[in-house]
Amino acid sequence: MKKSSYVKLVLLTAVISACSHKDPKEAKVYMRSDSTANYGRVYHAGAAMGFFYVFRPYGIYNNGSYRRAGYFSGSIPERANYGTNSFKGTVSRGGFGSSSFHVGS
Amino acid sequence: MQRNVISPRKDWQKKVEEIGFEFHTLEETYWDESVCYSFSMDEVELIEKATSDLWDKCLEAVQYVIDQKLYSKFHIPEWFVPHIEKSWNDDAPAIYGRFDFCFDGTSLKLLEFNADTPTSLFEGSIVQWYWLQDVYPEADQFNSMHEKLVDTWKYLTEFLHPAPLYFSCVRDMLEDYTTTQYLRDCATQAGLDARFIYVDDIGYDSSRKEFVDLDENVMLNIFKLYPYEWLVNEPFGANLIGSESLWIEPSWKMILSNKAILPILWQLFPDCPYLLPTYFDQYNLISYAKKPILSREGANIELVRNYYTVEQTDGEYGEEGFIYQQLCELPNFDSNYPVIGSWIIGQEPAGMGIRESRNLITDNKSRFVPHLIE
Numbered sequence: 280m281k282k283s284s285y286v287k288l289v290l291l292t293a294v295i296s297a298c299s300h301k302d303p304k305e306a307k308v309y310m311r312s313d314s315t316a317n318y319g320r321v322y323h324a325g326a327a328m329g330f331f332y333v334f335r336p337y338g339i340y341n342n343g344s345y346r347r348a349g350y351f352s353g354s355i356p357e358r359a360n361y362g363t364n365s366f367k368g369t370v371s372r373g374g375f376g377s378s379s380f381h382v383g384s
Numbered sequence: 385m386q387r388n389v390i391s392p393r394k395d396w397q398k399k400v401e402e403i404g405f406e407f408h409t410l411e412e413t414y415w416d417e418s419v420c421y422s423f424s425m426d427e428v429e430l431i432e433k434a435t436s437d438l439w440d441k442c443l444e445a446v447q448y449v450i451d452q453k454l455y456s457k458f459h460i461p462e463w464f465v466p467h468i469e470k471s472w473n474d475d476a477p478a479i480y481g482r483f484d485f486c487f488d489g490t491s492l493k494l495l496e497f498n499a500d501t502p503t504s505l506f507e508g509s510i511v512q513w514y515w516l517q518d519v520y521p522e523a524d525q526f527n528s529m530h531e532k533l534v535d536t537w538k539y540l541t542e543f544l545h546p547a548p549l550y551f552s553c554v555r556d557m558l559e560d561y562t563t564t565q566y567l568r569d570c571a572t573q574a575g576l577d578a579r580f581i582y583v584d585d586i587g588y589d590s591s592r593k594e595f596v597d598l599d600e601n602v603m604l605n606i607f608k609l610y611p612y613e614w615l616v617n618e619p620f621g622a623n624l625i626g627s628e629s630l631w632i633e634p635s636w637k638m639i640l641s642n643k644a645i646l647p648i649l650w651q652l653f654p655d656c657p658y659l660l661p662t663y664f665d666q667y668n669l670i671s672y673a674k675k676p677i678l679s680r681e682g683a684n685i686e687l688v689r690n691y692y693t694v695e696q697t698d699g700e701y702g703e704e705g706f707i708y709q710q711l712c713e714l715p716n717f718d719s720n721y722p723v724i725g726s727w728i729i730g731q732e733p734a735g736m737g738i739r740e741s742r743n744l745i746t747d748n749k750s751r752f753v754p755h756l757i758e
Contacts, residue, residue, distance in 0.1 A: 288510070291404040291562070313723045351598070369591040370600055374620030375610070376554060376584030 311359040312350040319359030385423055385489035387717040389463075392417045393518055405511045407558045415507065416751040417515055421738055422758045427489055428526045434492050434658045435483055435726045435733035441656065442497065445648050446472065446639050450605040457664065458644045459677060459704040464616050467624055468635045476634035477540045479533070479567075479607075480505070480734075484746075485658075485724040488715035493660050494649075495712065495723065496675070500633050500641035501611050503559060504725060504752060506566040509533070510736030512754035527735035529727055533567065536730030537574035545604035545630055549575040550597065553609040555582045564609045571607075580621060583610050588623050595620075595629050605630050612638040613678050643707050644677045662709040671711035676701040682747035687711060695744050713744055721746070722753065 299352050309318045312334055334350040351372065360372070393399055395606075396417055400408050446556075449458070450472055455465055470476075482502035484495045509529035516525050549571060553564040564580070571578040579597070586603070587596040594602040606629050608615070615621055639645060646662040653659060666672065674686040683699025689711060709744035714721035723746045727734045739750040 286572065287567075288404065288569055291506075291565050310468050370587040370589045370596055372587045373584050374588055374623070375586050375615060375618050376582070377612035377618055 310354055310355055313360060314356060316360060317358050319356035385421060385427055385487065386719065387722070388420050388422055390418065390420055390519070393515075399514070399518070400511055403510060403514055404562065405506065409563065412749060413751055415511060416740070416753050417519075419422065419720075419740070419753055420519075421753060421755040423526070423755060427487075427758055428757055430492055431485065431487065431526065431724060431736060432496075432733040433730055434485065437656070438483055438494055438497075438556050438658055439481075439728045439731065441649060441653050442499075442640050442645070445652055446636055447647055448652060449639050449645075449648060450636075454648070457648075458639060458642045459613075460638060460642075461616060463622070463625065464635070464638075464748050466636060471631075471634040472636040474513050475543075476632075476636065477543045478637060479536055479540070480633075480727060480729045481637075481640070482662070483726045483728065484545055484752075485726055486712045486714050487724045492658055493712045494646075494658050495660075495673075496643055497640055497645065497708075498725075500637045501609050502725075502727075503563055503609075504739065505529070505563050505727075507752045508725065508727065508735060509571045510566070512722075512737065512752075515754045516756060520756050521556075523758070525735070525754075525756055529729060529735040530570065532729040532734040533570040534573050534734060537571040537576055539730060541574070541576060541633075544576075545628070546580050547602075547604040549605040549607060549632075551578060551580050551607045551609075552583045552586060552607075555584060560609050564607075565700055567607060567609075582610060583623055586620070593623070593626050594642050595623070595627055603629055604725060607632040611641065613642075642677050643675050643679075644705075646707055646709060660710045664705075666708050669708055669710055673709045673711055674706050675709060676704065676706055677705050682745045682750075685745050687713075697745050697747060714741075714746075 307320065309320055311318045334352045394469070397408060399515060400415060405415065417696065418701045439472075450469060455468075460468070480502060481499040482504070483497050486493045486495055489587045500651065507526065511528070513525060513527055516523060536559070551564050551568040551571070553560040568578045568580060581597055581603075585598055586606075586699075587598070587600065589596045589600065589602075594608065597603050608631060613634060615624065644664070646660075647664050649656075650659050650662045654661075663669070668689055671689045674688065676684045679699065679701035681684070682697055684701040685697050686693055687695040714723055719742060720740050721742070721744055722738050724742045725737045725739060727736065736755065738755055739746055741747065741750040
C-alpha cells in the first residue's frame with residue numbers, strides 16, 4: 280500500500296529527541312515579565328522538556344514610533360505577564376488551552 | 385483476521401525512539417509489538433470500502449443537519465452556527481478523520497467517527513510501517529497515510545490564505561505534540577511554511593480582531609489538535625466569529641465529531657450494512673452502548689446486555705446528553721479486544737491502526753498493535 284519502503288521525516292525526529300532530555304531536578308522559579316506585575320510561580324515544565332523560557336517583547340506603535348511595553352512568556356502565569364502598565368498594547372494571551380491537558384480521541 | 389503472538393524486536397524501544405516515537409510506554413505498554421494482526425486482502429478491501437462509503441454518508445449527514453438546523457441535538461451553541469455554516473458553504477478544507485470499527489473478519493460496524501482531533505496518527509502512519517520493514521519486509525500493510533498526508537497538504541495549498549500555516553496543540557503532552565509535529569512535518573514536505581505554536585500561546589489582538597503569534601503576526605491558517613467544543617467555550621471562543629483565520633479541521637467537523645451524528649446517520653441510512661441502530665433515547669434496544677455525545681478515550685460509556693450493565697467507565701462527560709447504540713461487542717482474541725481505526729485522509733481511505741484493550745470499552749489504557757496483510 281505504500282509507494283516505497285522509505286519514509287522521510289524532516290522535522291520530527293530532531294524535535295522529539297530534544298523533548299526527551301529530561302532535567303532530573305526541578306527548581307522552583309518565580310518571575311515576572313512586567314515590572315508592574317506580580318511575581319508568579321513558573322508552572323510550565325519547560326525545563327524538563329528541554330526547552331528554555333522565551334520572553335518576547337510587547338509594544339505598540341504610536342504615530343509611527345514603537346514603544347516597548349514589556350515582555351511576555353507563555354511559561355509563566357498570566358498575572359505575572361500583565362501588570363498595570365498602560366502601554367501593554369492590545370494583544371492578550373491564554374484565552375485558549377485551559378480546558379484540558381490532553382486531547383486524545 | 386488473525387491475532388499472532390510474535391517476538392518483539394530485540395531493541396524495539398531504541399528503534400521506535402530513533403524515528404521520534406517517545407511515548408511507546410505510558411503507565412503501561414502502549415506500543416505493543418509482541419502481537420500483530422494479519423488480514424486477508426478481501427478483509428482490507430472491505431474496511432477500505434466501508435471507510436469510503438461512510439465518509440460519503442457523513443458528508444450527506446452534515447448537509448442534512450445544516451438544512452434541518454439540528455444544532456441543539458449536538459449541543460452546539462447558537463452563536464457559533466454561522467461559523468460552521470460558513471466553513472461548510474466555503475468548502476473549508478479538512479485533512480483527516482478516523483472511523484472506529486468493530487470488525488471480526490466478516491461483519492463490520494461503525495462504533496464512532498473521530499473527525500476533529502483523531503490521535504494515533506503517527507503510530508499508524510510511521511511506527512507500524514517501520515516495524516513492518518524490519519519484521520515482515522515481504523508483507524504489505526493497509527497504510528498509505530504518510531503519502532496521502534503530504535499529497536493532501538499539497539492539494540490544500542490553494543485553499544489556504546497565502547500565509548504561514550500554524551500547527552498548535554496543548555503544552556507538555558508528548559502524544560499530542562508528536563502528532564502535531566508529524567502533521568507539520570508532512571506539511572513542510574508539501575512545501576508549506578509550517579510553524580508551531582502552543583494553543584495557550586495564541587494571542588488575540590483586539591484592535592485588529594485577529595489571532596496572532598508570539599511575534600504578533602496575524603495567524604491566517606491554523607491547524608489545531610484541540611477540539612472545537614473546548615475552543616468555543618474558552619475565553620477566546622467568541623473571537624472565532626469575525627476573525628479571518630482559516631481553521632483546520634474546519635468547524636463543520638464539529639458536527640461529525642459529535643456522537644449525535646450516529647443516530648442521524650442511522651435515521652438517514654437504515655439499510656447501510658456498516659451502521660448500528662442508534663437513537664437519542666433507549667427506544668426498543670435491550671442491549672446497547674450508552675455514550676455521551678461528547679466524550680474522549682472511552683470515558684462515561686455504559687455497555688448493557690439484556691438490560692444488565694456488563695461494563696461501565698467513569699469520567700467527567702455526559703452533561704450534554706447521550707446516544708444509545710445497539711450493542712456490538714468487539715471480537716474476543718484470548719481476552720483481548722481490538723478496535724480498527726480506519727483513516728480517511730484527503731477524502732480517501734488511507735490505512736488503519738489497531739488498538740487492543742483487555743475490556744470491551746477501548747479506553748486510554750489500550751495498546752497500539754501493528755498489522756500486516758497476508
